[in-house]
Amino acid sequence: MAVIEVVKYPAPILRQKAKPLTSLTEAENILIKDMIETMYFNNGVGLAATQVGIDRRIIVLNDTQKKGDELVIINPKIVHVGGRVTGQEGCLSVPGVSRELRRANALRIEGLNMEGKEIRLDVKGLTARIIQHEIDHLDGILFVDRLPFFQRRKVLAELKKRCG
Ligand code: CO
Numbered sequence: 001m002a003v004i005e006v007v008k009y010p011a012p013i014l015r016q017k018a019k020p021l022t023s024l025t026e027a028e029n030i031l032i033k034d035m036i037e038t039m040y041f042n043n044g045v046g047l048a049a050t051q052v053g054i055d056r057r058i059i060v061l062n063d064t065q066k067k068g069d070e071l072v073i074i075n076p077k078i079v080h081v082g083g084r085v086t087g088q089e090g091c092l093s094v095p096g097v098s099r100e101l102r103r104a105n106a107l108r109i110e111g112l113n114m115e116g117k118e119i120r121l122d123v124k125g126l127t128a129r130i131i132q133h134e135i136d137h138l139d140g141i142l143f144v145d146r147l148p149f150f151q152r153r154k155v156l157a158e159l160k161k162r163c164g
Contacts, residue, residue, distance in 0.1 A: 001030075001036075001037045003041040004035070007053050017140050018054075019055055019057065021058060024074070028058075031049070036072070039070070045130050046060065046061035046131075047134070048134045051093050072113060073111040075111050076109055077110045078107050078109060082106035084105060085104075085105040085125075086102050087101065091144075097159070099143070099155070103133075105124055105125065108122050
C-alpha cells in the first residue's frame, strides 16, 4: 500500500465531474487501498478519488478513525435525504479552512462495495455529512462552495491570496 499526495485547491481536477467506475480489477483494488492509507496518513475522515488525481467515482470514509472501520462506496448515489443539521467541516484539499455548514442529516445511499456488490445504506449525522462532502468532490464541488454567499466570497478570496 502507498500514500498518495492529496491534490490541493485550486487544482483543476477538483472541479471535474468524475466518471463512474466500470471495472473492478486489481488496479482499482490497489487504488482503493491506497486511498484508505492516504486518508489515515492525513488524519482525514473521508477521501474522494478525485482528491488523489483519479477521475473515478470512488469514496472512502471512516467516521470513527479506528482502522478497519473504513467504508468504501463505488459509484455512490444519494436516493433519499432527510432533515437538516449544521456542523463543522474541513477538507484535506482546502487546508486551513474550517466552517459550519448545513447539510442533510440522514441519507439513503446506493452504490457498490469493494467486492463490486450492490449496497444500500441508511446513514445519519457525521457519516451522512462525510458522504455528502465526498460525493460533492466527485461532482467537482468543494464544501466552501456551499457556504452562504458572503462567507464563500471571503474564503475564496483568502484562498486565492494563499494558493494563487
Ligand atoms: Co474534502
